[in-house]
Amino acid sequence: MLNSLSQVNQRQLSPEDDLVHEGGPPREPTIFLSGWGIRYTSLQDGRRQILGYFLPGDIADTNIDVSPVMDHSIAALTKAIVVEISRETIAGLAETNPNIVKAIQLSKAASIASLHETILNLGQRSAVERTAHFLCELFVRMKLICLTDETSCKIAMTRVDIADAIGMTTVHVNRTVKDLRTAGLLDLEGKTLTIPDLERLKRAALFNPSYLYLRPGSAKIG
Amino acid sequence: MLNSLSQVNQRQLSPEDDLVHEGGPPREPTIFLSGWGIRYTSLQDGRRQILGYFLPGDIADTNIDVSPVMDHSIAALTKAIVVEISRETIAGLAETNPNIVKAIQLSKAASIASLHETILNLGQRSAVERTAHFLCELFVRMKLICLTDETSCKIAMTRVDIADAIGMTTVHVNRTVKDLRTAGLLDLEGKTLTIPDLERLKRAALFNPSYLYLRPGSAKIG
DNA sequence: CGCTACGTTGAGTGGCATCAAGCGCGGTGG
DNA sequence: CCACCGCGCTTGATGCCACTCAACGTAGCG
Numbered sequence: 001m002l003n004s005l006s007q008v009n010q011r012q013l014s015p016e017d018d019l020v021h022e023g024g025p026p027r028e029p030t031i032f033l034s035g036w037g038i039r040y041t042s043l044q045d046g047r048r049q050i051l052g053y054f055l056p057g058d059i060a061d062t063n064i065d066v067s068p069v070m071d072h073s074i075a076a077l078t079k080a081i082v083v084e085i086s087r088e089t090i091a092g093l094a095e096t097n098p099n100i101v102k103a104i105q106l107s108k109a110a111s112i113a114s115l116h117e118t119i120l121n122l123g124q125r126s127a128v129e130r131t132a133h134f135l136c137e138l139f140v141r142m143k144l145i146c147l148t149d150e151t152s153c154k155i156a157m158t159r160v161d162i163a164d165a166i167g168m169t170t171v172h173v174n175r176t177v178k179d180l181r182t183a184g185l186l187d188l189e190g191k192t193l194t195i196p197d198l199e200r201l202k203r204a205a206l207f208n209p210s211y212l213y214l215r216p217g218s219a220k221i222g
Numbered sequence: 223m224l225n226s227l228s229q230v231n232q233r234q235l236s237p238e239d240d241l242v243h244e245g246g247p248p249r250e251p252t253i254f255l256s257g258w259g260i261r262y263t264s265l266q267d268g269r270r271q272i273l274g275y276f277l278p279g280d281i282a283d284t285n286i287d288v289s290p291v292m293d294h295s296i297a298a299l300t301k302a303i304v305v306e307i308s309r310e311t312i313a314g315l316a317e318t319n320p321n322i323v324k325a326i327q328l329s330k331a332a333s334i335a336s337l338h339e340t341i342l343n344l345g346q347r348s349a350v351e352r353t354a355h356f357l358c359e360l361f362v363r364m365k366l367i368c369l370t371d372e373t374s375c376k377i378a379m380t381r382v383d384i385a386d387a388i389g390m391t392t393v394h395v396n397r398t399v400k401d402l403r404t405a406g407l408l409d410l411e412g413k414t415l416t417i418p419d420l421e422r423l424k425r426a427a428l429f430n431p432s433y434l435y436l437r438p439g440s441a442k443i444g
Numbered sequence: 445c446g447c448t449a450c451g452t453t454g455a456g457t458g459g460c461a462t463c464a465a466g467c468g469c470g471g472t473g474g
Numbered sequence: 475c476c477a478c479c480g481c482g483c484t485t486g487a488t489g490c491c492a493c494t495c496a497a498c499g500t501a502g503c504g
Contacts, residue, residue, distance in 0.1 A: 041338060043428050047346040051338050066331040071433055072338055109288040115337040116263060116273050116294055122344035123389030124269040127492070159451065167345030172492055174452060190451085190501095206265050211293055349460070381483065394460055396484060412483085445504100452499075460491080467484075474477085 009084045013037075013076035019060065022073045026062035028086045033057075035080025036156040040164070041072040050165035052114060053077070053157075057145055059107050078156045106213055113211040122167050125206065130166045131176045132205035135186055139195050140209060152194040231306045235259075235298035241282065244295045248284035250308045255279075257302025258378040262386070263294040272387035274336060275299070275379075279367055281329050300378045328435055335433040344389050347428065352388045353398045354427035357408055361417050362431060374416040 037054035142153045159170040187194040259276035364375045381392040409416040
């Protein structure tokens with residue numbers, strides 16, 4: 001089903017290309033077919049906060065039907081291929097495949113749950129817990145889409161991106177990762193994330209995966 | 223329109239009553255007719271994070287159609303009167319009054335925007351900015367529903383609540399409020415919040431009200 | 445082969461947490 | 475009526491966690 005769509009409205013993005021821009025008009029819902037993306041917002045003085053990120057298969061929804069102006073930006077983190085799907089197309093698809101409605105609801109609910117978890121993370125967890133939780137989530141999500149091997153995966157984020165996602169400085173991200181490495185909980189060399197014992201990391205990070213809405217078979221559309 | 227509803231399914235809540243409970247089943251969308259409520263979640267060890275709060279007229283939505291289990295709790299902060307409105311009722315109302323669909327979309331979009339702003343607040347703003355921003359938002363929202371006089375209003379939150387909302391300790395909330403008082407930006411004596419010069423506070427807090435989705439006349443349903 | 449971006453590490457500082465004590469006030473019971 | 479208690483607020487002292495500033499190593503790239 002997606003295959004037929006992927007011929008249409010498909011676009012290539014380069015790293016740091018904005019898909020939608022804060023203050024600008026929204027777009028139709030967009031799926032990341034490949035590559036990584038981030039949703040972010042900034043203060044006037046330039047401090048950037050990453051609100052969430054997109055992995056291949058994720059839908060970047062914008063509330064096109066509500067506000068004419070975006071309150072945040074969406075950008076590519078790597079080279080990425082995205083496909084925009086208009087609401088009409090979705091409505092059309094929904095007629096022949098009712099599951100799509102469910103899938104979109106699920107995707108929306110998951111993204112809200114994810115925002116809640118991010119708030120909990122920023123507000124209550126210590127730097128070590130926060131970093132562990134963030135990287136733990138990253139790994140779990142990558143695993144879900146089969147982009148990990150047994151204990152490691154490639155991530156697209158730099159230290160700066162991680163720092164802006166979890167509200168820390170790059171320097172302190174570094175030191176925290178070092179501590180986690182020393183504790184044997186994870187390793188992050190360049191862009192390779194290694195997690196020798198995922199269950200142990202989950203415990204250390206107070207990680208509860210329920211907010212990811214992992215129902216078997218429901219992570220994908222179609 | 224709301225008047226006809228307010229006879230039905232109306233409930234009284236006392237302070238700290240849970241409307242829905244983390245881990246339990248969701249409810250139908252619920253409107254706070256009077257009183258204050260909070261949405262919160264906790265870590266296993268008891269650290270609590272307030273995700274958002276409800277003022278009179280706000281809708282506490284739960285994704286009833288998606289997950290059978292709540293990932294957070296909703297509780298009353300004061301005595302409160304709430305009315306639960308089933309989706310069927312809403313659908314029925316929508317037929318005679320299409321604006322209600324728009325209003326609910328708007329409410330959902332606003333709550334997502336609010337989550338984004340909270341993440342930005344926790345991740346990037348300093349303690350002073352964060353506190354200022356939080357109290358500024360509070361005042362603006364109270365003003366919208368005409369629950370302020372010229373420069374002050376009553377708030378239901380304790381220092382503990384404020385602390386759990388902005389990820390600080392009560393002690394430091396206190397000191398920060400003191401600094402803001404010294405700077406002449408605001409005052410918080412007990413439950414009375416006074417803001418002598420809202421525009422000045424907005425500037426200090428890097429406050430941009432656009433995330434509240436204040437379109438004239440759109441804040442209310444019906 | 446420099447240049448730039450990213451990652452790493454060190455030293456020093458300060459913001460915010462922790463621990464602890466005291467204050468004011470409303471509620472309760474003797 | 476008042477002593478007592480508990481809760482929320484406030485303030486002080488102390489220490490640590492995380493930021494800032496700065497330097498250097500390294501890798502990718504024009």
